[in-house]
Amino acid sequence: MPDRTTDLPKHDVTDLGLAAQGVKRIEWADRAMPVLRQIRERFAQERPFDGVRLAACMHVTTETANLMRALKAGGAEIALCASNPLSTQDDSAAALVQEYGVSVFARNAVDRDGYYAHINAALDSAPHYVFDDGCDLVNTLHGSRTDLVDGVKAGCEETTTGVIRLTQMANDGALRFPMVKVNDTDTKHMFDNRYGTGQSTLDAVFRATNTLLAGKTVVVAGYGFCGKGVSQRAAGLGALVVITEIDPTKALDACMQGFRVMPMAEAAAIGEVFITVTGNRDVLTREHFAVMRDGAILGNSGHFDIEIDIRALEEMAERKNAKVRHQTDEYVMPDGRRLMLLAEGRLVNLGAAEGHPPQVMDMSFADQALTAEWLIDNAAKLEPGVYDVPTEIDKDVARLKLASMGVSVDTLTPAQDDYLSSWEQGS
Numbered sequence: 445m446p447d448r449t450t451d452l453p454k455h456d457v458t459d460l461g462l463a464a465q466g467v468k469r470i471e472w473a474d475r476a477m478p479v480l481r482q483i484r485e486r487f488a489q490e491r492p493f494d495g496v497r498l499a500a501c502m503h504v505t506t507e508t509a510n511l512m513r514a515l516k517a518g519g520a521e522i523a524l525c526a527s528n529p530l531s532t533q534d535d536s537a538a539a540l541v542q543e544y545g546v547s548v549f550a551r552n553a554v555d556r557d558g559y560y561a562h563i564n565a566a567l568d569s570a571p572h573y574v575f576d577d578g579c580d581l582v583n584t585l586h587g588s589r590t591d592l593v594d595g596v597k598a599g600c601e602e603t604t605t606g607v608i609r610l611t612q613m614a615n616d617g618a619l620r621f622p623m624v625k626v627n628d629t630d631t632k633h634m635f636d637n638r639y640g641t642g643q644s645t646l647d648a649v650f651r652a653t654n655t656l657l658a659g660k661t662v663v664v665a666g667y668g669f670c671g672k673g674v675s676q677r678a679a680g681l682g683a684l685v686v687i688t689e690i691d692p693t694k695a696l697d698a699c700m701q702g703f704r705v706m707p708m709a710e711a712a713a714i715g716e717v718f719i720t721v722t723g724n725r726d727v728l729t730r731e732h733f734a735v736m737r738d739g740a741i742l743g744n745s746g747h748f749d750i751e752i753d754i755r756a757l758e759e760m761a762e763r764k765n766a767k768v769r770h771q772t773d774e775y776v777m778p779d780g781r782r783l784m785l786l787a788e789g790r791l792v793n794l795g796a797a798e799g800h801p802p803q804v805m806d807m808s809f810a811d812q813a814l815t816a817e818w819l820i821d822n823a824a825k826l827e828p829g830v831y832d833v834p835t836e837i838d839k840d841v842a843r844l845k846l847a848s849m850g851v852s853v854d855t856l857t858p859a860q861d862d863y864l865s866s867w868e869q870g871s
C-alpha cells in the first residue's frame with residue numbers, strides 16, 4: 445500500500461477525496477465477484493506477475509477496479525486509462541490510486557485530447573502486456589507510440605469492436621504482437637454482452653428518462669449478442685420490440701423469437717425508444733430523424749459514438765436543450781418534434797448508468813485475469829496475430845461460476861464419453 449501523502453502512484457484523476465466512497469463501492473462489487481476474488485487470493489500466493497508492467501485501457505468502474513486488484517495482488521505494476529470518455533467512475537479512479545496503489549489516468553467527461561493524453565500517459569509506463577477494450581490503446585501503440593511496440597509481449601481484447609479492429613490489423617499484416625480475444629470466450633460474450641448489456645442498457649434508459657417501457661415500441665438495431673439481451677429484456681417489460689438487421693440469419697432468428705423485423709427506414713417512424721448496438725456506423729441518420737415521433741428516445745450501446753449521426757441531429761435541430769435531465773439532451777426540430785439523445789450517443793449503459801452488474805463482470809474479468817496469467821508462460825511462443833483464449837480457461841471460469849452459485853452438473857459416464865468420441869456405434 446503506498447504512503448497516502450508522499451508515495452501515490454502516478455495519476456490524473458478528478459478528485460482523490462472521492463477515494464473512500466470508491467472503496468465502499470468497489471468492495472460492494474467485490475462481494476458479487478466470487479470467481480475473481482478466488483483468483484485474486486491465489487495470485488496473492490503465487491505472484492505470477494512479479495516484475496510485469498501492464499497497461500490497461502478499460503472502463504474505469506468498480507468491476508474493473510476489482511480486476512486491477514487481482515492483477516496487482518499477483519505482483520503486476522499497472523497503469524490504467526479509460527476506454528471511453530464518459531464511462532469513468534471518478535470515485536473508483538480515486539480509490540484505485542489512493543487505496544490500491546494503481547496508477548490511473550482517467551477523469552469522467554474528458555474531451556478527445558484528454559482521452560488520448562490519458563492513453564499516452566498509461567503507455568508511458570512502457571508496458572510488457574496490454575489490456576484493451578475497443579482497441580484504442582493498441583491502435584495508439586501502432587500509430588504514434590511505435591517506439592514502445594518492441595517491449596510489448598502480448599495483450600487481451602475485451603469487446604467485439606476491438607476484436608474486429610484487431611482482426612483487420614492482423615489481416616493487413618500491421619499487428620506487431622499477439623492479442624487474445626477475451627470477448628470471444630463463451631463465458632464472456634454469452635453473458636456479458638447479452639445479460640450485462642441487456643439489463644444495463646435499459647437501466648440507463650430508465651435513469652436518463654424515467655420512462656415506462658410497457659406498451660412502448662422499442663427499436664433495437666442489431667440482433668447480435670448485445671441486441672438479443674436488450675430486446676429480450678425490453679420484451680420482458682412489456683415493450684413491443686422491433687429489430688433492424690443487415691444479416692439475414694440474425695433477422696430470421698429475431699422473427700422466430702417473435703419480434704417484428706423491418707428496415708430502419710420503416711422502424712424510424714413507429715419507434716418510441718431506439719437502441720443501436722451494431723458496432724457499425726450511421727445506423728440512425730438524417731432520414732430517420734426526419735420521420736421520428738415527438739419524444740423519441742435515442743440511445744447507443746455499441747462501442748463507439750458512431751451509430752447515431754449526432755452531427756446531422758445538431759444540424760437539423762432548431763434548438764438543443766442540453767441536459768434536460770442528467771445525460772439527456774433534447775433536440776427540438778423546426779416542426780416542434782423533440783428527440784432525446786442519451787449520453788451524447790456514447791455507450792449509454794456506462795454513460796447514463798453504471799455499466800454491467802458485477803455478477804456478470806465476474807466472468808469477463810476472470811477470463812481476463814486467467815488469460816493474462818496464461819500469457820506469461822505462452823506469449824513468447826505466439827507470432828503476432830489474434831488468438832482465441834484456451835478452451836480450458838473458458839470452461840474453468842464456467843465451472844468456478846457455477847460452484848459459486850451452488851449449482852452442480854452431471855459428468856459424463858465412461859460409456860457416454862466413449863459414445864461421444866466414437867463413430868462406429870449406430871442404432
Ligand SMILES: NC(=O)c1ccc[n+]([C@@H]2O[C@H](COP(=O)([O-])OP(=O)(O)OC[C@H]3O[C@@H](n4cnc5c(N)ncnc54)[C@H](O)[C@@H]3O)[C@@H](O)[C@H]2O)c1
Nearest residue numbers: 603604605666668669670689690691722723724745746747
Ligand atoms: N454496451 C456495452 O457495455 C457493450 C458490451 C459488449 C459489447 N458492446 C459493443 O456492442 C456492439 C455489438 O456487440 P455484439 O457483441 O452484439 O456484436 P455482434 O457482432 O454479435 O452483433 C452485432 C449485430 O449488428 C448487426 N449489424 C451490423 N450493421 C448493422 C446495421 N447497419 N443495421 C442493423 N444491424 C447491423 C450485425 O449483423 C450483427 O448481428 C459492439 O460495438 C461491441 O463492442 C457493448
